[in-house]
Amino acid sequence: MSSSINTNFKQYLVSTKPKGAAIPAGLQDLLLAVVNTCSTLSHEVAQGALIGLLGSAGSGNVQGEVQQKLDIIANDQLMDGVKECKSLAGLASEEMELPVAVQGTGDYLLLFDPLDGSSNIDVNVSIGTIFSILKKQDPSAPLQTSDFLLSGRHQVAAGYVVYGPQTTMALTLGDGVVMFTLNKETSEFLLIKDAVTISPSTKEFAINMSNMRHWADPVRRYVEECLAGTTGVRDKDFNMRWIASMVADVHRVLSRGGVFMYPWDKRDPKKAGKLRLMYEANPMSFLVEQAGGASINGTQTIMDLQPTGLHERVSVMLGSKEEIERLKQYHS
Numbered sequence: 001m002s003s004s005i006n007t008n009f010k011q012y013l014v015s016t017k018p019k020g021a022a023i024p025a026g027l028q029d030l031l032l033a034v035v036n037t038c039s040t041l042s043h044e045v046a047q048g049a050l051i052g053l054l055g056s057a058g059s060g061n062v063q064g065e066v067q068q069k070l071d072i073i074a075n076d077q078l079m080d081g082v083k084e085c086k087s088l089a090g091l092a093s094e095e096m097e098l099p100v101a102v103q104g105t106g107d108y109l110l111l112f113d114p115l116d117g118s119s120n121i122d123v124n125v126s127i128g129t130i131f132s133i134l135k136k137q138d139p140s141a142p143l144q145t146s147d148f149l150l151s152g153r154h155q156v157a158a159g160y161v162v163y164g165p166q167t168t169m170a171l172t173l174g175d176g177v178v179m180f181t182l183n184k185e186t187s188e189f190l191l192i193k194d195a196v197t198i199s200p201s202t203k204e205f206a207i208n209m210s211n212m213r214h215w216a217d218p219v220r221r222y223v224e225e226c227l228a229g230t231t232g233v234r235d236k237d238f239n240m241r242w243i244a245s246m247v248a249d250v251h252r253v254l255s256r257g258g259v260f261m262y263p264w265d266k267r268d269p270k271k272a273g274k275l276r277l278m279y280e281a282n283p284m285s286f287l288v289e290q291a292g293g294a295s296i297n298g299t300q301t302i303m304d305l306q307p308t309g310l311h312e313r314v315s316v317m318l319g320s321k322e323e324i325e326r327l328k329q330y331h332s
């Protein structure tokens with residue numbers, strides 16, 4: 001990749017050659033449609049109460065979670081923004097029970113969490129959109145749910161847009177990670193970082209500590225050792241952060257290293273975790289791996305998991321490689 005800082009997103013798509021090959025025109029179209037929609041969403045998120053966007057929608061989604069107005073608005077806008085894309089065969093969203101066929105004969109499948117960090121919308125804390133793109137194995141066959149059930153290794157692109165003090169996108173096309181920031185005056189995403197890398201070691205971790213009593217022993221051991229700092233086996237003091245928007249927590253990990261965990265816990269032993277494999281864990285794992293980090297569910301690499309359902313949940317531990325290796329060792 002050889003794009004210069006301030007290249008806009010469209011210029012980047014045309015000029016970059018991941019693994020030496022130009023990005024197929026159909027994939028460029030789809031990425032542009034997603035990113036243009038996120039630009040519109042960013043302007044709306046910034047208006048919040050002024051345009052009546054805050055508060056609950058009074059409905060629930062397929063996961064039994066209460067939907068916020070913005071969850072539904074973001075979902076509808078993303079569907080609308082990509083529906084004319086000729087290269088898109090179908091899409092699936094965290095907010096909808098079933099996938100939707102789009103052109104029927106396109107090559108690509110789009111999965112998204114339209115508005116990640118829903119609990120932060122009304123308190124003006126960073127939220128975001130996460131997306132993952134797969135190649136449909138048989139473009140001519142009618143769309144089925146099973147078309148989407150491919151491991152994370154099949155992703156051809158993944159990214160997120162975080163709506164924070166700045167609106168910033170991280171993207172991978174399988175050859176490193178780049179970041180763009182939205183110029184709100186021109187509505188253009190401009191390249192700000194090429195070759196994003198996560199340092200292998202860190203002194204920062206992120207987990208919802210209020211769940212501590214429910215954790216499995218390896219997670220408890222890991223966090224207790226971090227908390228012991230220089231008085232314990234780690235012999236260094238750790239800092240803790242928890243934004244409760246995966247998109248913002250992972251953005252911090254990509255920006256300055258760290259570990260992010262939302263592990264399986266004992267509250268509901270049958271539930272694999274809180275986060276969704278297809279809409280959250282896979283795209284974030286692709287970004288993290290491409291930036292030199294690692295991502296596991298405790299014992300297995302997330303991107304190697306064979307999905308069994310569109311809305312499947314998974315235990316997630318991702319970030320700086322040395323820490324993830326340590327967590328894996330504690331689980332073995």
Ligand code: AHM
Binds near residue numbers: 245246247262274
């Ligand atoms: P959402 O997609 O409904 O917003 O839920 C996922 C979010 C993640 O962004 C975040 O890591 C987690 O839920 C926060 O959970 P908690 O409220 O337990 O801290």
Ligand code: MG
Binds near residue numbers: 117280
């Ligand atoms: Mg989410």
